[in-house]
Amino acid sequence: MNKVFLLSAAGTSYGKTDLTGRDLSMLASKHAIERAGIKSQDIQAAFIANAFGMAEKQGHLGPLLMSSLGIPHAPSSTIEAACCSGGSAIREAYINVASGFYDVILVAGTEKISHLDTLTATTYFSYGGDYCFEGNSGASFPGLYATMARSHMHEYGTTEEELAAVAVKNHDNGFLNDKAHFQKRITIDDVLKSAVVADPLKLYDSCPFSDGAAAAIIASEEFMDKNNLQKRVSIKGSGRSGGSGSLHTRKDMTSLESTIRASREALKHANINIKDIDFAEVHDCFTIAEIIAMEDLGIFEKGEAGKAVVEGRTKINGDIPINPSGGLKSKGHPVGATGVGQVVEVFEQLTRNSKKRQVEDARIGLTHNVGATGGSCAVHIFEGE
């Protein structure tokens, strides 16, 4: 396998916008190309990560993006794996470059959802689960993750205050991110007193519906060398796993098997231990999801993650910063963009461009992107200079 580099990454602001997913993908891609110091003509192929284009009346986004970049000949496909679309697209780009099929691939994740009312948006999201058995019976993602939260609280004594501490920490980080959907600090009390969405999860335990796009450029060592490009960030490990598509088939609801498997694969590939990671962007669609992710990744023992958050160990200046970007909770969750946006944060951190969010001495970063309740998971490991 060839060595693979993250040549560039950039994203739009996350939040509400009147732009289309197509417009957003173009903006993020142009920014990433500019940052890379290459021409769009250097891009040989693209993967678009997008889940709900049909809600915008636009599928087949690739040729539209490629045409707007002046490279209509470049092949492109949309990758969909619900909320793991972005991480899955990064995985495909990695394989395409590592194998030598292409030298430079653009990954563009994009989503526009704010034109739908909340009920319609929630319903669309539930199409990413097992709609026939779950969403159709009213079990949309807040209810499913609430079930996981209850199970975790029952098994490990995790508390609502520990869940709230995840939200507070991620809002602290998002406050420092001028592209975050929410740039305001909140308190434990704010979270506990916010409206109950699906007991025990409250509004402030939940990520928002965001619009936004993110783009990453993945390149081969040969291309980097030939063009005298600085090798600032390399992709050291890639892992991808599936998990049962629905919650009712699981033996254990306090853990995502797909996270365990994908992270093991990525760590083995990178030939490192989870303790070697300096920070991670994990999939915190709900506060409980961040706690389960940290445990499944092996960052903390099972049942210990909640306490670690309360102790401040996962803050930007803690011993293992989690979601310095603000995460899905505060930075936002434009579904197709999310997994690519995690890579944007890693790129910013490893190139020392994160300003007040900068994780000191960050050299190895991990991204963890989940689809639905764990039906898909992608984990990537990046190393800075």
Add this chain to the structure above:
Amino acid sequence: MNKVFLLSAAGTSYGKTDLTGRDLSMLASKHAIERAGIKSQDIQAAFIANAFGMAEKQGHLGPLLMSSLGIPHAPSSTIEAACCSGGSAIREAYINVASGFYDVILVAGTEKISHLDTLTATTYFSYGGDYCFEGNSGASFPGLYATMARSHMHEYGTTEEELAAVAVKNHDNGFLNDKAHFQKRITIDDVLKSAVVADPLKLYDSCPFSDGAAAAIIASEEFMDKNNLQKRVSIKGSGRSGGSGSLHTRKDMTSLESTIRASREALKHANINIKDIDFAEVHDCFTIAEIIAMEDLGIFEKGEAGKAVVEGRTKINGDIPINPSGGLKSKGHPVGATGVGQVVEVFEQLTRNSKKRQVEDARIGLTHNVGATGGSCAVHIFEGE
């Protein structure tokens, strides 16, 4: 790159059904696994080709299919490139196996559309084009392909009778295919007298809206050898190109640049000439599309394909059989399944399993799958024993 084999392929009947896209994908996959003589546990990863799952309220199809096959751990992503979703998924599977990332990959293409009324289905299809500039103005695919047909008639003198001859030949072939959507013969007169859809294209110039699924299993030489599996069909060439996403940006509407580029790449990769092909499954969503495809592939000179069809040269017993399956026109066009279904026909032909449709001495077959009006194209070349 490692040698890659098409270990197995199988499809459901195409037409109207009450089954869901999810059910259909499972049926086709189970059949392909059974034919392969392997266990589902041998499958390491999957690509699902699907375009309109959202119209069925179900995205993220992979984990559902993997769970139903008893392999929920296997990673899967949905690939969407409008009507080229299937060919694009075959391409990704090829790259994943050729590169050594995986040894056995399942590609499952599936679509369920018959629950939508014709107007809604046509509108959904148009989301695969440039909806903002085309579909939204009433330029759905029949109108766009009609524009291409008029242009081709103007430039090369192609006639409505030549277009009709494509439909007649494909219905002759579909009549011999017990899984085809339409299994009836038609005459030139039937086509010419059928209702005008978008002048000069009539109802019988147009493929139907079909439900259906198709599955292919792509495997490495190492896996084939280790399991003493017969190497009946190998993948010799793979090509993939993009084209401008909309028709109004083209200099020439009588040709698809993406077909020209993808086929050149595939032929070069296979190290053969188009004249070495014994038969081809091409993307005949409308009769004009088959004529343009044959010319862009280099099977006939520009402006000569229509005459060749009338002369019978593309019949099953002609010198270059085109769409022995019946093509999209008669076999049907379940969008996500179509490109994978072409591979099923190639597998049947190259393993001498096509009964009355059998192309004599077929040894090299080509598949040509197009998205929208050429925004995407995938071409693959297969060789039998």
